[in-house]
Amino acid sequence: MDTVLQTKGLTKKYGKLLAVSNLEFSVQKGQVFGILGPNGSGKTTTLGMLLQVISPTSGSFEWFGEIPSAKSRKNIGAILETPNFYPYLSATDNLKIVAKIKGADKSRINIVLKEVGLYERKSDKFQSYSLGMKQRLAIASSLLSDPEVLILDEPTNGLDPEGIIEIRNLILKIAESGKTILLASHLLSEVQKVCTHFMILKKGNKLHQGSLSELGQDETIIQIAAKDMVLLENTITSLAGVKTVTHTGKFLSISVEPEVTTEFISEALATKGITASHLLKTESSIEEKFINLMQQS
């Protein structure tokens, strides 16, 4: 597989604050790679360094096996945080500027505008656009030079549910065309629905990296609740086949071996005189993985 991006010890300090710490990861061609983390976890700082608008304190990275430059950026379509365009210019005029910078053909402008559904509004000024339209124009702009890599930073931030679905379907459509996508998001469901691979960031540290298909195979999660939660936790922890126990809201989330069934659990509890008020087996989702990892660290 071709490595599109490789980072080596990427670090960014703002004074004493360590925004990104010794980050090592790689992205392969064709992956939809999610960078997942809460606000302030260093996602945008990482992308900013990869796009050369933030200079790293130490460490390095390579795009397409080369030292990054303005030339390599022309082969990347990217939006960082908010869509940034000239407010007094129309969508077409704005994309003409991007095409001029990237050396893309002008004929691509109408193609990408049709792709994101903005063709009918192409002559309207950017400042008259709704947030969803601005976001779609940003995606159109990132597709303009038909780049190998797309970088999308919180692409559904601030959108209404309809807008979120629209953008998400658009990303899936682009992913199907075989492009490599780097997607930063604080929304677990977004990464889960769109990405093939992901990495979790917390306070600038990489907590986990893996593929989505790996998840859910090795773990089953059972949610359980009872009147006496302390006794329940003590009982559950001593059971065979139980790996980890974590508190999620009013429940205990227990990660178990795949053989462990809800029947087995309720029988085991009955012998101790505990009646479960809630007992639910769920497929392991990235969400539990995420919460587990956040609590462990």
Added chain:
Amino acid sequence: MIRLLELEWLKNKNNLPFWILLGLYGATMYVACSLGTVLMNITFEMTTSGDIPPQIPDFNIYNYPDIWHNLAYLASFVKVFLGIIVISAISNEISQKTLRQNIIDGLSRIEFLGSKFLTVLILSIASTLLLLGLTTYFGMTYGETVDYDTNEKVDFILGHFIQILTFLSFCMFIGMLIKSTGLAIVFMLVWSLFLETFIFWIIFGFENSVSQYMPIHVINDLVQIPFSILNPDNVQTSVSYESITLGLAWTILFFLLSLVKINRGNIYEY
């Protein structure tokens, strides 16, 4: 370079404030240059009413070759409009985060600065051509001595070009330095009007040899006041090589300082 020029054209061709400011500059240039006709009207009325005092000299500023110097001097007062164009062209890109997006899209930092310097250069050339046109028009219409053979004082046109170039390079640097457009414009005005002179008075005293090398002083020295009642022999007769060299030196320095600024900073935090 053509690519960078095309880029600036795409950014500005539908930018209404840019064209309004440019129009205002053209209009005030015309008004400034026509101020001499007001003086002519006053003296004309005095002459016809018969009460012209003999000590008032002939006040036609449009006679060759003095017209080159006179109109270049009047033009130096309205260059502030071009300064505002240059400052807002830069600080708007910073505040609207389009500078950041340009870099992300694949423009290098030096290319961005280069595109802005080209704007400075184009505006300086346009201003010089406008002054040339206005000088020809007013000279032909109101000039009493039409003496095209002499090249005397034509160098003030060059002086005007260097003056605008140096001033707009100064504005470019201010635009890079101060993020807020409004604050940058205020700083440019305050610095040009008195702050530079004031600061060097305080540090080095009233009679010092340093302040004459400072940018606004150099800019003003290129085209000085064309008459003096107290000391008529001390009036500038030509643009000195020293002034031209200092102006170009400041232009290069402002470009380099802007380059240091854009290369050092995180574009993200601009």
